[in-house]
Amino acid sequence: MSGEMCNWKRNTAAALMLLGFVSVVAMAGCGDRKRPGEEVTLVLGAYTTPREAYGRAILPGFQRHWQQKTGQTVRFRESYLASGAQSRAVIGGFEADIVALSLEADVERIAAAGLIRHDWKSRPHGGMVSNSIVVFAVRSGNPRGIKDWSDLASPGLNVLTPDPRTSGGAMWNICAMYGAALRGFISGVPKEDPQAAAAFIKRVFQNVSIMDKGARESVTNFERGVGDLAITYENEVLVGWKAGQIYEYVIPRSTILIQNPAAVVDSYVDKHGVREVAEAFLAYLWSSDAQHGYAQFGLRPVDSEVDIAVRNRYPPVEDLWSIDYLGGWQEAVGAIFGPEGVYTRMYRELHGAK
Amino acid sequence: MNRSASNAKIESEVSLLQGVRPWGRWGLRAVAVSYLLLMILVPLGTIVQTGFSAGILVFIRDLADPIAWAALKLTLGVAVITTAINTVMGTLTAYVLVRLEFPGRRLLNGLVDMPFAIPTLVTGLMLVVLYGPQGIAGAWLQDQGLQVIFAKPGIVLALLLVTFPFGVRSTQPSLMELERDQEDAAYTLGASKWTTFWRILFPTILPAILTGSLLTFSRALGEFGSIVIVAGNIPGQTLTAPVHVYGQVEFDNARAASAMSIVLLALSFGLILMVDWLQRRKARMYAAP
Numbered sequence: 001m002s003g004e005m006c007n008w009k010r011n012t013a014a015a016l017m018l019l020g021f022v023s024v025v026a027m028a029g030c031g032d033r034k035r036p037g038e039e040v041t042l043v044l045g046a047y048t049t050p051r052e053a054y055g056r057a058i059l060p061g062f063q064r065h066w067q068q069k070t071g072q073t074v075r076f077r078e079s080y081l082a083s084g085a086q087s088r089a090v091i092g093g094f095e096a097d098i099v100a101l102s103l104e105a106d107v108e109r110i111a112a113a114g115l116i117r118h119d120w121k122s123r124p125h126g127g128m129v130s131n132s133i134v135v136f137a138v139r140s141g142n143p144r145g146i147k148d149w150s151d152l153a154s155p156g157l158n159v160l161t162p163d164p165r166t167s168g169g170a171m172w173n174i175c176a177m178y179g180a181a182l183r184g185f186i187s188g189v190p191k192e193d194p195q196a197a198a199a200f201i202k203r204v205f206q207n208v209s210i211m212d213k214g215a216r217e218s219v220t221n222f223e224r225g226v227g228d229l230a231i232t233y234e235n236e237v238l239v240g241w242k243a244g245q246i247y248e249y250v251i252p253r254s255t256i257l258i259q260n261p262a263a264v265v266d267s268y269v270d271k272h273g274v275r276e277v278a279e280a281f282l283a284y285l286w287s288s289d290a291q292h293g294y295a296q297f298g299l300r301p302v303d304s305e306v307d308i309a310v311r312n313r314y315p316p317v318e319d320l321w322s323i324d325y326l327g328g329w330q331e332a333v334g335a336i337f338g339p340e341g342v343y344t345r346m347y348r349e350l351h352g353a354k
Numbered sequence: 355m356n357r358s359a360s361n362a363k364i365e366s367e368v369s370l371l372q373g374v375r376p377w378g379r380w381g382l383r384a385v386a387v388s389y390l391l392l393m394i395l396v397p398l399g400t401i402v403q404t405g406f407s408a409g410i411l412v413f414i415r416d417l418a419d420p421i422a423w424a425a426l427k428l429t430l431g432v433a434v435i436t437t438a439i440n441t442v443m444g445t446l447t448a449y450v451l452v453r454l455e456f457p458g459r460r461l462l463n464g465l466v467d468m469p470f471a472i473p474t475l476v477t478g479l480m481l482v483v484l485y486g487p488q489g490i491a492g493a494w495l496q497d498q499g500l501q502v503i504f505a506k507p508g509i510v511l512a513l514l515l516v517t518f519p520f521g522v523r524s525t526q527p528s529l530m531e532l533e534r535d536q537e538d539a540a541y542t543l544g545a546s547k548w549t550t551f552w553r554i555l556f557p558t559i560l561p562a563i564l565t566g567s568l569l570t571f572s573r574a575l576g577e578f579g580s581i582v583i584v585a586g587n588i589p590g591q592t593l594t595a596p597v598h599v600y601g602q603v604e605f606d607n608a609r610a611a612s613a614m615s616i617v618l619l620a621l622s623f624g625l626i627l628m629v630d631w632l633q634r635r636k637a638r639m640y641a642a643p
Contacts, residue, residue, distance in 0.1 A: 082604075084604050085604070109606075163587055163601060165600075165601030165602070165604055165605045166600060166601050166604040166605075167604075208588070209504055209586055209588065210504045210586040210587070210588070211586065211587045211588060212582075212583075212587070213582050213587070213597075213600070217583070221482070224482065224483075224486055224487075224488055225486065225487045225488040226486060226487055226504070337605070347421060347589045347590065348420050348421065350589075350590065351420075351421070351424065351588070351589055351590020351591055
C-alpha cells in the first residue's frame with residue numbers, strides 16, 4: 001500500500017516535471033510559420049498611442065487592400081506596449097514582422113541587435129509614418145492663462161510630465177522644452193545659450209510634482225484632476241477628447257515635431273516567410289488611406305497632401321523643428337539624458353545632493 | 355513535548371520513505387534542489403553578474419549616485435515604517451480572527467488575502483481614485499492640508515495594503531495551534547491578562563511574527579506596481595528603489611539596475627539569515643538543560 005502510494009507520488013512528480021519541461025519547450029517554439037495558400041499572418045509590434053488608428057482604421061484597410069490585390073486574407077497579431085519595452089521585447093525574441101514605435105532610437109536598438117539589416121531610414125519620409133507635436137493640456141477655460149513655454153515656470157503651477165527614464169514621450173517633452181529655449185522662443189532665455197536653457201528646464205521641473213511612467217498614465221492623471229498642466233502630445237489630447245474628456249490644449253509658439261518610425265524586421269519576416277506582404281504593409285502606411293487613418297485618431301500625417309486636407313484639425317505651428325536641430329536622437333539623448341546630460345545634472349542639483 | 359512531536363514527525367517521514375529505492379529518494383531531492391537552482395539561483399546569478407560586470411568600483415559608483423542613494427534611503431524608510439505598522443496590526447488582526455467571535459468573521463478572514471489577488475497596479479489605481487484630489491478621502495485630506503497621494507504617505511499606504519496578508523497569515527496558524535489551556539492555566543494561577551499575553555502567548559508566536567515581518571519587509575523593498583502609480587516618482591523625493599531600477603532598465607542601463615537590485619536582494623537575504631540565526635540561538639538556549 002505504502003509502496004503504491006510512493007509510486008504514485010513519484011509518477012506525479014515525474015509528470016509535473018515533464019509538464020514543466022514541455023511547456024518551456026512549447027513556449028520557445030511558439031513562432032509563426034508561413035501558412036500556405038489563402039491566409040497569411042503578420043505580427044505587428046507597436047507602441048500604445050496609435051492602437052486605435054491601427055486597430056480601427058489602418059489594419060482593416062490593409063486587409064481589404066491586400067485581399068483585392070492578391071486574394072489572400074491577412075491576419076494580424078497585434079501587440080501594443082510602451083515603445084521602449086516593445087523594442088526590447090522584439091530583441092528578446094518577440095517575433096514581430098513589423099515594428100511601429102514612438103521614436104527612432106527604439107528602432108535603432110533593434111537594428112543594432114542585428115534584427116533589422118536594411119537601411120530602414122531610406123524609406124519614404126525617412127522611415128517615419130506619423131507625426132505629432134508636444135503641446136500643453138490645460139484645464140477648461142485655461143484658468144492659469146498658459147500661452148507659451150515661459151508660463152510653465154511661473155511659481156505655484158503644478159506641472160505633469162512623464163519620467164524620461166521610463167517614457168519616450170517625456171524625452172520628447174524635455175527635448176521640446178530645451179530646443180525651444182535654445183531657439184530663443186522663451187522670454188528671458190537668450191538664443192543658443194545652453195546654460196540659460198538648462199536653467200529654464202530646472203525652473204520648470206521645480207513645478208513638476210508627478211512623473212508617471214508613461215505618457216498615457218500622465219494624461220490619465222491629468223484627466224483625473226491632478227495638476228494644472230500636462231506636457232503631452234497633441235494626439236494624447238485628441239484621443240482624450242474622443243473619449244469624452246473636457247479640457248483644452250495650448251500649442252506653444254515653438255515645439256518639436258514628433259516623428260514615429262515603422263520598419264520591417266528582417267530576421268523575423270524571413271523566418272516567417274512573409275517578407276512580401278510585410279513590405280506591402282509598410283508601403284501601405286504611407287498611402288493616403290492609412291495617412292487619413294492616423295489623422296482620424298489624433299496623429300498628424302507625414303504625407304503633405306493629407307496634411308493640407310486635415311489642416312483645420314491640425315493647425316500649423318509658428319516654429320516647428322525636428323530632433324535634427326539637437327543633432328539627432330543619439331546626440332540629443334547623450335547631451336540631455338546621459339550621465340552628465342542637462343536633465344541628469346539638473347536633478348542632481350535639485351534634489352540629490354544635499 | 356515539543357521534542358516528542360518532532361520525533362514523531364521524523365518517524366513518519368521515515369515510514370513514508372520506506373520501501374522506496376535509493377534513487378527514488380535522491381530523485382525527490384534532486385527535483386526540488388534543481389528546481390530551486392533553476393528558478394531562483396540562476397536568475398539571481400545573472401543579476402549579480404550584470405551588476406558587477408564593470409567591477410566593484412563602478413558598482414559602488416552606480417549606488418553612490420545621489421538619486422540612486424536617495425531612492426534607496428527612501429525605500430528602506432518606508433519599508434521599516436510599513437513593517438512596524440503591519441506587524442502590530444497583522445498580529446492584532448490574527449488574534450481577533452482566531453480568538454474572538456463576532457458576526458462576519460469568516461468573511462473578514464477571507465478578505466485578508468484580497469491584496470494578493472489584486473494586481474498591485476490596480477491597488478495603486480484604487481488608492482489614487484480614493485485619495486487623489488477628486489477622491490472622497492483625498493478632497494477632505496487636501497482641505498486639512500495633507501497630501502497623501504504623490505507623496506511619501508501614499509507610498510506607505512500602498513505598501514501597507516499590499517503587504518497586509520503577510521502579517522496576518524504568518525501569525526494565524528501558530529495562534530490556532532496554541533492550546534488555550536496554557537493561557538487559562540496562567541490566568542487562573544493569578545497572572546493578569548497582560549502578563550498572560552507577554553509571558554505565554556507572545557513568546558510562542560514570536561517566531562511566526564518575525565517571519566511575517568520579514569516577508570512584509572522584503573515585499574515592501576521590492577514593491578513596484580502600486581508605487582509607480584501613487585508615488586509621483588520625483589527623483590530625490592518620491593522615487594523609490596524599484597522604480598529607479600525600472601527607470602534604469604528602460605534607459606538601457608542594466609548594470610545600474612542590477613546594482614540596485616543586488617542591494618535590495620542582499621538586504622532581504624541578510625535579514626532572513628539573521629532572524630534564522632536568532633531563532634536557532636534561542637532554541638538552543640531553551641533546549642540547554
